[in-house]
């Protein structure tokens with residue numbers, strides 16, 4: 001994924017499984033993670049296969065992850081400075 | 092009652108319904124989970140992202156948002172509607188926690204979501220929906236990958252490819268399920284909306300100038316890669332959508348945007364037990380409506396793509412009509428005035444119909460494409476249920492969609508069957524005889540998943556009231 005327009009929104013740091021990643025404040029978390037090269041967000045419950053954001057509009061639930069300890073949809077969660085993201089169970 | 096009318100969804104349909112009803116004098120609440128009105132087609136850009144190219148859609152969206160703020164409509168954004176009951180009470184989760192609104196009339200305008208007919212590898216990270224790509228392009232200024240392949244059917248194909256090129260991105264190919272002949276057959280109907288046809292042709296020119304290879308009459312056979320998408324294999328298909336003979340072609344790509352039309356999100360009308368009927372052209376089961384959008388449940392109306400796919404132009408008009416009908420039913424618009432306003436809107440809808448039907452036809456689900464799904468392909472993403480397991484459940488006695496859910500957990504996961512429901516129903520229909528026989532998932536709250544912590548708030552054990560023990 002790549003942003004192709006000028007973006008003057010502030011860059012902030014977020015924690016992803018303990019790593020610091022820089023992201024644009026206000027970007028949907030799913031987009032911010034993909035821009036940082038993190039496409040795999042979780043493992044499917046039965047087969048354990050890799051999954052990532054799919055519908056980007058809040059419907060499919062493929063981008064479920066933990067933000068500050070609570071389960072959230074990454075495509076609907078805006079990036080805030082210092083948020084702690086956990087990708088539990090990514091293969 | 093907090094309001095005279097509640098409108099669910101602030102897309103072209105819901106926003107215009109709310110405006111029309113408010114103009115007629117009703118106190119209207121308009122709820123949407125996005126943080127700006129405009130719905131899918133006129134989605135608001137991310138706040139502060141100023142470099143996005145200006146488009147006709149962005150202008151329409153801005154005009155609509157301005158009109159709403161100048162009106163008396165009580166617009167409540169960032170509200171996820173999760174429960175609708177009574178006559179009528181709506182619960183929505185917002186920034187301040189749960190919120191309840193009540194009114195004697197309700198309009199459902201919740202729009203559509205994407206249909207993707209499964210193929211091996213469609214669950215790999217890097218494969219996204221075609222409508223998903225429009226969200227990234229239009230409101231976020233992002234291209235889904237370095238070398239994007241756009242695949243599936245319908246007008247979003249060219250819109251997405253042209254959108255990526257306009258941003259300056261690279262499109263490695265367009266894989267269109269429809270053949271040149273299908274587009275030519277649709278042309279006379281499309282020509283009835285010269286402005287939209289012109290926009291489409293503009294996109295086509297951009298795609299031609301970008302030297303993007305277009306594979307007409309082809310479908311994606313498989314997406315491959317170890318941890319994420321690396322390549323796809325495409326193959327020719329016949330007019331019915333089933334694979335035809337011809338060579339496989341492999342395309343290197345890091346992003347596949349794929350969609351096979353849209354499915355109406357008719358969950359509110361299903362939840363309230365309005366009557367529904369199957370309409371393939373309109374995308375699936377849709378509420379039975381009169382010409383103005385009234386359902387079979389009193390004071391419940393529906394409009395826009397959530398009530399059957401008819402596109403943005405008709406969504407606007409149908410919204411106006413539903414808002415007006417709600418106001419008429421509430422007794423604030425006399426019959427002669429109602430007819431005076433409604434008749435020209437009905438005429439505008441008839442004029443827009445040929446275009447809308449032609450588009451819907453290109454996007455409608457092709458049964459032969461579903462029949463060609465391989466047994467080991469995952470159909471239900473949430474629960475990893477394969478086509479083979481669905482067939483086996485039918486053998487074991489699952490004869491409608493709700494039984495299938497109980498047998499296999501297909502549709503029981505967090506997406507609540509939105510992603511797989513239409514395809515699972517089509518698979519079952521091929522065995523039980525019809526989509527009517529296969530039926531649809533029973534509507535139940537919560538309409539959308541809501542985090543329990545957000546509903547409950549933070550509390551300690553000591554905050555829980557414990558009643559005095561009864562005297563001995």
Ligand SMILES: Cc1cc2nc3c(=O)[nH]c(=O)nc-3n(C[C@H](O)[C@H](O)[C@H](O)COP(=O)(O)OP(=O)(O)OC[C@H]3O[C@@H](n4cnc5c(N)ncnc54)[C@H](O)[C@@H]3O)c2cc1C
Pocket residue numbers: 057099100101102103104105122123124125129130131132133170171172173200201202203204205222223225226250353356394395396397402403404406538539
């Ligand atoms: C992702 C996507 C992209 C599309 N892009 C285009 C395009 O580029 N061009 C085009 O012509 N058509 C496009 N379409 C088709 C589009 O649906 C219609 O043309 C048009 O937007 C229909 O208007 P509507 O008001 O019926 O629905 P929508 O515009 O979809 O509006 C429905 C609204 O309801 C809200 N909503 C739904 N459920 C809930 C809930 N439980 N809680 C709170 N809010 C809720 C949604 O957030 C949305 O804002 C797209 C469709 C999708 C799904």
